[in-house]
Amino acid sequence: MINTTRLMLKTVEGIYRDRQIEFTELPENTNNSTQVLIIFLDPGKINPRKIRRLIEHL
Secondary structure, three states, rough: HHHOOOOOOOOOOEEEOEEEEEEEEOOOOOOOOOOOOOOOOOOHHHHOOHHHHEEEEE
């Protein structure tokens, strides 16, 4: 069960290339072993400007 009182989400943009994820910026205040969720976007169906606005509002 997830303790929602301590749940903190950070969104960091990156690119998946050659089986590696390259961050466009480094996440701040995270330790060396941090659980992550990764969502792959379909570039043919996603408007990059809308995604950036959505990320900025998270």
